Amino acid sequence: MVREVLMDGRREVPKYRKDGSLAAKPAVQYQCQACNEWVSSTKVSVDHIDPVIPVDNKFVDWNTFIKRLFCSKSNLQRICDECHNKKTQAERKLRKSIMEQSCKDQPVASGTTLSI
Numbered sequence: 001m002v003r004e005v006l007m008d009g010r011r012e013v014p015k016y017r018k019d020g021s022l023a024a025k026p027a028v029q030y031q032c033q034a035c036n037e038w039v040s041s042t043k044v045s046v047d048h049i050d051p052v053i054p055v056d057n058k059f060v061d062w063n064t065f066i067k068r069l070f071c072s073k074s075n076l077q078r079i080c081d082e083c084h085n086k087k088t089q090a091e092r093k094l095r096k097s098i099m100e101q102s103c104k105d106q107p108v109a110s111g112t113t114l115s116i
């Protein structure tokens with residue numbers, strides 16, 4: 001499945017030696033689905049579009065977790081190292097802001113009186 005995702009955006013480019021002659025084996029490049037750049041095979045990874053652990057850090061149940069882990073092909077994307085780093089940082093920020101938000105919300109929630 002992961003291999004399939006990679007094969008979709010794979011190309012071979014002629015590789016030249018330092019002396020300018022054509023190398024026997026072409027270089028393999030993959031297209032990043034986030035920035036559309038072609039990068040060498042060492043700089044690309046297959047990433048879950050939805051994080052396996054939800055950003056709000058709430059563990060739902062094992063079924064959901066496993067479903068996310070063995071997700072369908074549509075939830076996988078080829079992504080270059082640069083975009084992957086950006087995504088990881090964005091998720092980290094999002095997690096942090098959600099955590100801060102839920103802390104702020106708590107006193108309000110507990111102070112709310114319900115009229116029955």
Ligand SMILES: [Zn+2]
Pocket residue numbers: 032033034035036037079080081082083084
């Ligand atoms: Zn990219």
